[in-house]
Amino acid sequence: MRLPFPIFCIALLLATLPARSQSYGLTAEDLERIDQLEDTIALLSYAVINDSLPEHRFGATKKLIPTLVEALKIPNSFHYPFPRVQSISIQYPADSSFRIFTWQLYVDVDEYRYYGAIQLNSPELQLFPLIDRSASIADVETDLLKPENWYGALYYKIHQFEGPQGRQYLLFGFDGYSFFNRRKLVEVLHFEEGQPFFGSGVFIEEDPERGTIVHQRLVKEYSAEASIKLNYDPLLDAIIFDHLILLGGSEEQGPTYVPDGSYEGYRLDGGYWRHVPKMFDTVVDEAPRPEPILDDKSKDIFGRKKDGQ
Numbered sequence: 001m002r003l004p005f006p007i008f009c010i011a012l013l014l015a016t017l018p019a020r021s022q023s024y025g026l027t028a029e030d031l032e033r034i035d036q037l038e039d040t041i042a043l044l045s046y047a048v049i050n051d052s053l054p055e056h057r058f059g060a061t062k063k064l065i066p067t068l069v070e071a072l073k074i075p076n077s078f079h080y081p082f083p084r085v086q087s088i089s090i091q092y093p094a095d096s097s098f099r100i101f102t103w104q105l106y107v108d109v110d111e112y113r114y115y116g117a118i119q120l121n122s123p124e125l126q127l128f129p130l131i132d133r134s135a136s137i138a139d140v141e142t143d144l145l146k147p148e149n150w151y152g153a154l155y156y157k158i159h160q161f162e163g164p165q166g167r168q169y170l171l172f173g174f175d176g177y178s179f180f181n182r183r184k185l186v187e188v189l190h191f192e193e194g195q196p197f198f199g200s201g202v203f204i205e206e207d208p209e210r211g212t213i214v215h216q217r218l219v220k221e222y223s224a225e226a227s228i229k230l231n232y233d234p235l236l237d238a239i240i241f242d243h244l245i246l247l248g249g250s251e252e253q254g255p256t257y258v259p260d261g262s263y264e265g266y267r268l269d270g271g272y273w274r275h276v277p278k279m280f281d282t283v284v285d286e287a288p289r290p291e292p293i294l295d296d297k298s299k300d301i302f303g304r305k306k307d308g309q
Contacts, residue, residue: 025076034080037071045087048105061105061115068101068117073125093160093169097121100189102130102155104176112176114152118189118196128196134175140185141215145198151175151217153185159232163190163202164271170239172231177221180253184230186218186239203266205275218266220244223256229263239266240279 023031044067047060071077078099082090088103102116116130132152137143140151153173160169168190175183188200199216207213222228222244230241242259249256263280266273 024079024081026074026080030074030076031080034071034074034077037067038080038082038084040067041071041082041088042084042086045085045103048103049087054107057105065115069127072117072119072127076123077125078119078121089154089156091155091158091171093158095160095167100155100158100171102153102173104154106176109179111178112152114150114154114175116150116152116155118147120194126194140219141217143199144216147196147198150198151185151187153183153187155187157231161268162271163188163200165190165200168200168202170232178224180224180249181221181256182224183219183221184228184241185220186230188217202271203273203275221257223247223249223253223258226258228259236265236279237267238276238279239273241265 026034041064044060044064048057048064051057051060071080071082074080082088088101090099090101092099098118098120100116100118102114105113105115107113114130114132114134116132118128118130120126128147130150130152131148133145133149134140134152137145137149137151145151153171153175155171155173157172158169159172160167162168168188171187171189173185173187175185177183186203187198188202190197190200201214201216203215203218205213205215218230218239218241220228220230220241222242228242228244230239232238233240240263243262243264244257245260246255247258248254262278265276265279267276268274
């Protein structure tokens, strides 16, 4: 069977990568097996992101999930980094207690689906599949969610912190959402008796009209034609994001949110992230900007620099 040209190209690239020099705590037999599975995962995930035909993308997704699970079932697979898999985001917290896999499937111009799994750091596989139920979540900023009722997103950064009930993790994510609008979010992951939960009332905002507002997660919706920043800035020790204002869009789009050049944020205080309405007093051109993620045209959907840039 002849491979489509893009798949052939990535297969050729994989074949030219240097031979592995680490065992990652795996036996020689297991290392060889996971290495073979990695090639398949890399090819399938590339097709999910890049193939132009919907039936090929859906078919690749259907094969990708059991192949990834098979690889993760190998003892000590947690320590294998899958260096050749470039189309799946794999994020680790600072304590390396788990890692989270996420990827996106383009369905059509108005729909994306997200897939993911949490793997705990243990010799035997402890895996929690993430089921995207974004469309059925009643209130995206206040609902406490489980893995089987996940707000699907492509995660590009994890920041751990000590919350009021112990260690928690901020997950920064991107949601293609719709043709006219995109979303970025800050999810909160925590574990209770070894089980993962999404959402935690740690975001505190003081509103002069509505009083104290508590968010389980932050979700920022904005025009697909705009570029916004939403990330943790280690130099400022704060979550930084563009302040958005509502503007009239096209007749089909309707009003939509765009950045106005100023920045808001959240700072950690006693285990809670408290809203800062204005992060900088300097003019926009002099204000320190958080590193662009995803909306920077020189980077791909995982925040990596594109070839030749």
